[in-house]
Structures are given as structure tokens and as C-alpha cells.
Amino acid sequence: MSVYLVKLVELISINIESDQSFLHIKLTTEKDVELLWKIDDFTAENLKALTVFGEHHKYRLSYYSSWDSTKNQYISYLTRTFLDQSEKIYFACSEAYVKGLKAIKTDEVNSQILLPSIATSLSIEPEKKKHKKSLQSFAWVSLVFMSVLTIVLVANSLLSMAETNENSKELKKNKTQEIEIPIASLKGKTDSFQKTSIPEQESALPLVELSENVNFSIQEGNVALTFDDGPSKFTKEITDILKEHDVGGTFFFIGKNVEKHHDSIQYVKFNGYSIGSHSMHHHNFTNLSVEQQEYELLHTNKLIENITQEKITLFRPPYGSKNEITIELMDKTNTKMVLWNADTEDWKSQNANEIVNYVVNSKTSGSIILLHESQAVIEALPRIIEHLKNQGLHIVSLN
Template sequence: MSIYSGKLLELKEIKNEYDKYFLQVRLSFEQDIEMFWEIDKYTAENLKDLIQFDEKHKYRLSFNSSWDVIQKQHKSVLTRTYRDQSDIISFSCSEDYISKLNTIKHCQDIAALDKPIFIPINLESTDELHKDEEKISKNYIGKFKMTSIAIMSVIFVILFGYLSRLYLNKTAFDEKALAQSIQLNNEMTEKQSENLESENSIAIEDLSSIESVIPFIKLEESITYSVPEGNVALTFDDGPSQYSIGIMDVLKKYGVGGTFFFTGLNVKKYPDYVQCIQSNGYSIGSHSMNHINMPTLSYDKQKSELIDSIELLEEVTNQKITLFRPPYGSLNKQIKDLIYNQQYKIVLWNNDPEDWKTQDADKIFYSIQNSNVSGSIILLHESQAVIDALPRIIEYLQELNLEIISLK
């Protein structure tokens, strides 16, 4: 049920030569094609800080991006996989990167990609290009028959500069020429590059570091109504929506946890919001596919509401989803058995300020203020009223020295 028309974008290598940066990627879409994608230095350096290419790990670039309103930066994510394990890593990127990413995302014909930016690998070079390369090589080698390594280095630098201008002005591209030039330049400037990298390194926000500072509790029971005393779980239903990022921003501002229960119908509409919330370290669970009172459905339809929504979330987030909140909190034995067999966990609540009914920030806050909040799972829904009430709710809970946690 891919929402990206089956496109996958694997990152194979990052290349840097003479102030130009390229991602070597494999695009899987109807067929597999490898290409060099020219990107900006800012995005390339951020990716280089996060990635160590080896034979064990694979890296996949997400087609989703977001705008961090607090840091005022564009964000995207990549997935690092090793066997059956995967990690989601957030990185800062440029507007130009996002624009080119969207070009690939929405492209229906690979041949239509702009060649100076997306350069196919193994594309057959023209005879003219081969002749030019041969002529240049002979001229330079014949003219400068010297044994000095320094002089030979200069020759290859000049040769590469010419070839670089040549391939950027033509649709044909010779991967071998680029690879040889990169190798030579790396040998000549390795020390210089190391110094430059240390001077210009950019601090990158990584999902593992985000999760380490967000307090959470791992649920053990198959059905949970509450959390241990001294803790509070803020949960948000019915998203993703236009209010999702606003809620997340308030949680980030106060450094507290939060758990979002998304319906599959809305995930299809706003996959970028799901990815943004997940990449910022917040917990995500399913709230069914279509928000239907599940006990009224047949077993097959119940299973579809549950499984389809979780598989969709796993496709968007590239992580295992185990939390489920049934619409209206309605359960029957079939649903409980289904959850148990799939090893999911049902998350209910014991504190309901009925925000969906009042749509009033003051009433939402007063309801929580006048309740027993220690050990509670508070049920909220995505709305502007909740965004307006949330700072007061968090400050009140913190005044009571309660830990505001995410659920895992």
C-alpha cells in the first residue's frame, strides 16, 4: 500500500570534489538506476557527520521533510538498517535539497530528471567525449613526462578540472573519470580535507539523542489504563492534522514526553507530519484505519482496521509500531485476542477532560487541574484549544513534580 508509488532512494556514497558535492544514490522505481545527485555543501556535510559507510549498514533517504519552527531549519530523515534492525536519523538540510528531493518524489519518468543535477551512472558516453578524454590524456602525458609526484598531481588536477566542466555541460557522464579524479584528489588533499572538516563541522540533531532526553515508560501489559504514580502521560488522538506540529512544538519547548495515536485515513493525508513527530523522538501508535467503532465490525474488518493502519504507520516511520488505541475505547473479545496474537499493546486512559466536547482551553485546563493527575493517562485530541491549553497543563503538572512521559 505504498503512498510513494513504490519509490525507494538508497544512499550509497557522498562525494566531494572542488566545491561540488554529490550523493551517489540508487533509485528504485519500476527499475533500478544509480546516479550522482548534486547537492549543496550544507546538506552534504550534515549527512557526512551522520554516516559511516561499511558493508553492514544500508542507508535509505526519506522522501519526507519538515520545518522545525523552533530551530528555524528544514529537516529530513534517513533510515539506517542492519539486518532486521533499523534506526531513524534526523538531519538538517537546505531548501534546495528538499526541492530536488520533491523532484524525485513526484517524477513519473526517470529520463525526465535534469541531467546536470541528476547524472545517471553507466550511461553510455558519446564518442566525442571518449575522443576528447583520449586526446587530453595524450597531450598532457606527452608534454609532461616527469617523475615528480607533485608535477603529476598538478597535471591530474588540470585534467580533472577540464573533464568536470565537460561532463557538467553534456548529458553524458563518465563515472570512471570522476572516480579516478576523486581518488587522486583524496590522496593529495586528505590532510587538508580533515582540517577543513574539523573546522566546519555542523552539530546535527540525531533521533537517538532526542529520545535520550524525552522521558518514557515501556508498557508491559497488553492493556494499559494508567502509569505508575509520580508520572503522567499526555496522549493525543485523531491526528495527524494541521495541529500536530503545534502540539509537538509545545512538548519540545518544555522537554516533556507525548504519545500520538494516528488514524490511517489521516496518515495518508499528512505523512510528513507523522515523519516529523517521529523524527523528533515522540511515540506513535495506531488509532485504527477509519476511526470506526470496531466491536460493530466483523472479525475480518476488525483485523483490517488494525493491521492496515499499523502497516501504513510502519511504512511511513520505518519503525515497529506496537501501540494501539481503539476508537471510543471500545473493545470486545475478538479485538483483545487479535491484539494479543499480534503482540500489540492497547493503550486506554483514566483521565478524560472531554476536550472534544468543550473545545475550550480554559475548561480543558480546569478539568485536569481538578482531577487526580498522578499516575494518569490523559486523553486529548488534536485541536487549537488543546494547543492553547497545553502550556498551562504542562506547567501545572511540573509544579506537582510529576514526570510527563511518552509511552513505548
């Protein structure tokens, strides 16, 4: 049995009927293959709201998925492209959709999933290309009435139904290919799909609630990794490292960077990490008036909240500089100021080994560790996490 090496999944259209929904997608492998994917209405509606099909944009589905423990739902994303521009758009999806992505990615095959007539009709005989159109029509119409939840690959060369049945024995001898990818629907009424399970590896991240208006440290036995000056081109990779090691993290974003990297903010949020403000322009707050400080804080909060749809309650003043005006602003806006008691000074060295050495030689229990988004931090982070875990510490997000 041949296996297709799926590289890209292009979303061509979304069809939502009264009792069923389908995605029409194209797999780019050694040659393009189109298929229909029957999915749940919840995922289909969410995708429909984000897409406008036409000559200007193309959409590519990502194999990425994660569990948002705060909203109790799965998250995936699609990439919208136009010329040389691309944008990642996140959406809520079902467990069935996540399983479908995995099936497509791994080319899982299960001949018991297809109805016999459909499975037989998918046999491929290259020399009989003249029957392609008639059988493609059959495959599309038949899928509408299928009670079995499947994806059917529409190959380039297909036999008609009558000739397929007559030559089924001969086709078996010739070891003709049959290709299918099973998909389980969230709306299926069998017991096995009535409940949505949360995978163990996607459990809630460790979190510490801050109790003070101004915070330099946290409870002993815990340690917080914090990342300043994003969002940036490094944000997603830092997030991936934290997620890979199943540890917490807190990001402090600068307002002027938000528009350029708003997809990175979505990525951090949907992976469950904490987000705070680091001001609009990274000015020293002790040199600013009341009005200027309010603008630096509140305008940045608004930009981030428009993306995350959640209130920003954490703030880190640039350079750690603050005055009475800043403290009063924290009280007025019910915001927690997050400072630090472990400064790696990574921005000076830009050297992964020096960053790691600082952490290794510091008292880390109860620490809030200051880091900045950079390539050096990306290189140092796995070793830092390994060291902190070896110390028996909980690496937490802040809230």
C-alpha cells in the first residue's frame, strides 16, 4: 500500500449545509490531490468567519493544535497568503478536527472506515483517464450521504463504478492503490466521541497569583522566567521551548511592537502563557508626567487586549524605574507591577553561556528572573530550564 507524503494542506472552500459541513482541501504531495473532509459545524463555522475565498488570498491549514485550558477548547491556525505576504489566524476547533489533522499528517489508513462502494471506487488505474470526471462526481455526491465519517481522496485517474465492480478481482491482482484518511467527528453520537478529553501533555501550566502591588519575588520553591521587549521574531520560538518543557513563562510586550507581531501575541495567549505590558515606547517612567505615564500604560494595554480579548493586569516599567506617580497608577488601574530579583544582564553579553552561568550561580528559589527576547536567550533557555528543574523548582507563570 502506497503512502502519500503530505506537505501542505490548502483550504479551497467551506461547505456548510443544514445537517453537515465539509472542507474542500488540496494536499500537495508528489502531485496535488483534492479531497473532501467532513467536519463538525463548530469548526466549520469558525473557519467560515475567518475566510473570504477569491483570487486575492489563499489559505493553508496548519497541523499545529493546542489545548486552551482557560477556555476549555482546542486551538489551531491557518495561514492566509497574498503575494509575498502571510498572516497566521488562530481559531477554536473541535477534538475531531485535531484528530483529523493528525491523521492527515501521519497518513493513517484504515480500510474499515470507508463504505465498500466508495473504497472500491477509489482504486486507481492510470490508463483509464477518460472516466475521471464521472467518478469524481460520484465521489462528491456519495459523500453527502455518508454516515461513516471519512475523508475521501479524489485521485487524478479513476474508474467508473460499473467498470470498477466488473474488474475488482483483476484490480486486486494488480495491487491498485486505495488511499483514505479517517476523521472522527465531534458531533458523532457514539459513546467514544460524546466527551472531549484533554490530553495529559496539555495540562494547565503552573501559575502563581501575585498578592502585592509591587513584586520583586515570589514564594520559595517557585521561580518565574520573564521575557521583556517583545513581541519579536523570537517570541514564538521562546514559547515553543517553554511548551516543550511544560513550564510557565511571562511575557512583557512593548506597545510599538504589537502591530508588527500581533500573531506572536496570539500565539503566546493561545498556548496559555501570561502577558503583561512593558509600556508603549520603553521610556523611563521617572521622567514622564502623570498623563504620559497613563498613556504609556493604558494605550499599550488596549493594543494587547484587542488581540487577546483579556484584561492586562501585569506591568513592568522599563529599566525598573518608577516613582509615586507610577505606584498610584498601579492602584488606580488595579495593575500588579512585576520587577525582579535576578537580572541576567543578557542584553549586555548576548552570550548564551554567560546567561546560563548567571542562573546556575544565583539563588533561584523564589526568584523572578529577568530575560529579554533574543537568539542568545533561545539558545540558553533549554539549559536554564533543565537546571531549574534539577533544583526541584516549579517554573511558573505570573498572574
